[in-house]
Amino acid sequence: MKTAIYALIPLVLFGAGMARGETFTLKTEMSGELAFIGPDGTKNPTLELHEGDGVELIIENGDGVPHIFTIPELDVKSARVDTPGEKTIVKFAAKKGAFKYFCPLPGHRRLGMEGTIVCKSKRGDR
Numbered sequence: 001m002k003t004a005i006y007a008l009i010p011l012v013l014f015g016a017g018m019a020r021g022e023t024f025t026l027k028t029e030m031s032g033e034l035a036f037i038g039p040d041g042t043k044n045p046t047l048e049l050h051e052g053d054g055v056e057l058i059i060e061n062g063d064g065v066p067h068i069f070t071i072p073e074l075d076v077k078s079a080r081v082d083t084p085g086e087k088t089i090v091k092f093a094a095k096k097g098a099f100k101y102f103c104p105l106p107g108h109r110r111l112g113m114e115g116t117i118v119c120k121s122k123r124g125d126r
């Protein structure tokens, strides 16, 4: 029984402390330029969130080139993914504002690996 109760605690805390959980997958791609590709094929998609959302980002290597995902203003930095199919997960809480995400490895941002994350007011706020 104890095990079951402990397993529930993170869910309860998550539900109380965070407005909602959002999961995004970004796959790296190299086709002339470098980019993070969203599930619908959009290059460097703008990630739209609400303040306080618990965000889980899955970064998947799709091109065999080493990459890292970072949002310096939110203190977010993923592990490096080196080989095709390799994945890493970063989790953070969204703060209100607009921030750039990019790959910090030399040259990658300049070659196209940059996008925007937009965090609006808390859900329910007008």
Ligand SMILES: [Cu+2]
Residues within 6 Å of the ligand: 034, 066, 067, 068, 103, 104, 105, 108, 113
């Ligand atoms: Cu990169």
